Amino acid sequence: MxxxxxxxxxxxxxxxxxxxxxxxxxxxxxxxxxxxxxxxxxxxxxxxxxxxxxxxxxxxxxxxxxxxxxxxxxxxxxxxxxxxxxxxxxxxxxxxxxxxxxxxxxxxxxxxxxxxxxxxxxxxxxxxxxxxxxxxxxxxxxxxxxxxxxxxxxxxRQALSHYRALGQHPAWQSPLPALPGRKLEAGQTYVGLPLLAQRLQVLKDLAADTPVPPRLELEGELITALMRFQERHGLTPDGVLGRRTLRQLNITPAQRAEQMALSLERMRWTPLRQAARMVVVNVPEFVLRAYEVQNGKINVKLTMKVIVGKALDTRTPLFDEDMRFIEFSPYWNIPPSIARQETVPKLRADPGYLAHQDMEFVTASGQVVTSMAPDHLDAVLSGSWRIRQRPGPKNALGDIKFVFPNNDNIFLHHTPSPGLFERDRRDFSHGCIRVQEPVALAKFVLQDDPDWPEERIRAAMTSGQSNTLRLTQPVTVLIAYSTVVVKAGRVFFYPDLYGHDRLLAKALRQHAATLTP
Known part of the structure; x- marks a missing residue:
């Protein structure tokens, strides 16, 4: 100084x-x-x-x-x-x-x-x-x-260095030609096939010595390589060259390097090592990882798919909090916004929807009302009553809820609709996070509690009786955002689901403009 x-x-x-x-x-x-x-x-x-x-x-x-x-x-x-x-x-x-x-x-x-x-x-x-x-x-x-x-x-960092070195590679000196139709499927001819093969070889999705089909038809190893590329870029790995895949193929290594730099910037202020055990959700990847930090090293114990908030209007916020409770066979207290916009209109159109969905009203004094009446809906809209869904197979939270108190009322939970986990893009929720393997997550959270073996966890989840367990050892939950992930030496890129990369890039440009030369 x-x-x-x-x-x-x-x-x-x-x-x-x-x-x-x-x-x-x-x-x-x-x-x-x-x-x-x-x-x-x-x-x-x-x-x-x-x-x-x-x-x-x-x-x-x-x-x-x-x-x-x-x-x-x-x-x-x-x-x-x-x-x-x-x-x-x-x-x-x-x-x-x-x-x-x-x-x-x-x-x-x-x-x-x-x-x-x-x-x-x-x-x-x-x-x-x-x-x-x-x-x-x-x-x-x-x-x-x-x-x-x-x-x-x-x-x-290693991937960043590699992609920066590819910045002037001839494979990206010109874009791939337009597709002959809406998409290119197996057996179809494409004049851009040699350039496509070159890019896939440089990116190590295609072996360097693979020859280009003489008739420029999409076939064999090229299809397999295209599937590898699609898998690494958050696309359906079907081996079909469509517009979304073509768009990803035309992104230059320099642009990818910038994407990696944004991910490194986020890591600097994302608390990934603040606790001995953590549950981390990477929103753009639609993946949850549970890990332990031992002697300064990360040991991933659990990886699973998740469903996050819709990109259009109910985005999952980014924050960190300690998980303090697990609710087995939970009630779903429908948030007022969802009740106003979705549940009440459905009940007006079909009064039988209340019983069919195992729902009930709860008055300001806590009294439970199971009958349907227009006055009850008016009370919900005024905020004096609420609607909740009873535990059971129709409950939107499934049979377990992981609670880490926060201002946004976000939590992890099971779901009665597991088929959505098979989708490549999984932003379907109102903001909360649905987990694919709730029993495995509960075992990780309760691993140091001998009173809660897997058998008791499963029994509590299916009992139909709501039961809240206070954790003796809270577990940190971190909701993070990275559109680049390196897995087993392979670099995976994911769409900027919520536009946070664009927002960070703009903030960094503004920051750079304030620096004194």
Missing amino acids: RCWLICTWLFLGVLGPSAAADLLTTAPPLWFDADRPSVQAQQAVQLLLNAADEGLEPQHYQATSLSQAVTRASADPALTPTQQVQLDATLTRAMEHYLSDLSQGRVNPGRVKANFSTPIAHAADIPAWLRDAVREQRLGAAVAQLATQAPMAAPL
């Missing part, structure tokens, strides 16, 4: 030469050894030059000009004390900026519709942290520890 002040005062002309000299005697430069930049200074500028490897922008940290300045100072040590202070302060300021971005991210998550209560751990005092790392000559190792330590960060 003192270097910053000296440099600023010198630039503003506040300090005279003698005053500057006095201060210089009490604040030795951080990055100089005798009159030359130290080894740590060389490491620092290299870190800044390589900021793109972390999904950051080297120009935001004056990487090129600092590298040139340090190189000149190393070759010609005849810098005046004032010039040393200026270079030292500029490099310090750039490194502190870089370390802040690297550990905390560049954008406040609240600006991009993410409400995480517990931020990812980072160095509380970056200037002091930096001084200690430099003086102990461990800058490189310390920065590596400070970088994003999320479960998929390391393979995502």
Whole structure:
């Protein structure tokens, strides 16, 4: 901080030469050894030059000009004390900026519709942290520890580097030709087949030595490779080249690299390691993972499909909370908005819908009313009564509900409609999250409670009697958003379901515009 002040005062002309000299005697430069930049200074500028490897922008940290300045100072040590202070302060300021971005991210998550209560751990005092790392000559190792330590960060960095290297590949110098019809199926001819094969080979979905069919027909290994590509891009893997698949094929490696950089940015402020056990839902992937953190390593114990809120109007919010209760054979207390917009109109059209769906009214005093009358519906619309669905096979929550109290009234639950899990795109809910394997999730949550073996869990789920269990050991639930996931060395891309990637990209552009050159 003192270097910053000296440099600023010198630039503003506040300090005279003698005053500057006095201060210089009490604040030795951080990055100089005798009159030359130290080894740590060389490491620092290299870190800044390589900021793109972390999904950051080297120009935001004056990487090129600092590298040139340090190189000149190393070759010609005849810098005046004032010039040393200026270079030292500029490099310090750039490194502190870089370390802040690297550990905390560049954008406040609240600006991009993410409400995480517990931020990812980072160095509380970056200037002091930096001084200690430099003086102990461990800058490189310390920065590596400070970088994003999320479960998929390391393979995502590798994928980012690979896709950036493909930026000028000839396979993407021109788009694939338009399809001859609405879609291209097995046996049909396509003039763009050689270019298609080249792209699939570069992306490692097709073996490099696979020949292109001489008659340019979609067949054999090309179909299999197309299915691999579709699987990796959130598409139905049917081996048919339709418009959605063609659109994904025409996205350039540079655009994919930007998508990865957005995912790395989110990981910096998404609390993926805040607890020993966590349940994480990745919304665009439609997947839940339950894992434990042991000795700093992530051990995934459970993976399953989920159904999330509709992209159009009932999006699942992003936040983290502790799961504190499990409700077996739950009632479904229909939210007022759903009651007004959906349930009441159905009851007006068909009064028998109440009994058929095992529903009932609950008055303000808690009295249960099972009869149907127009006055009852008016009471619901006024907010004095509510509608609930009794436990049983028709209950919209299925037979178990995982509760982590939050302002949005979002929870995990089972569903009586498991067929929807077979869809590739699974945004069908009103915001809550339906889980494919509720028993497995309950076993994970209750694994340390010997009073709740699988047999008792299943019995409680099917009893028909609502029962709420308070967890002795709460489990953190994190609802996250990443459109890029690396699985077993393969990179998977998912559609920007809620437009959060677009929102984050815009926020980052706005942030960049505020930076002082």
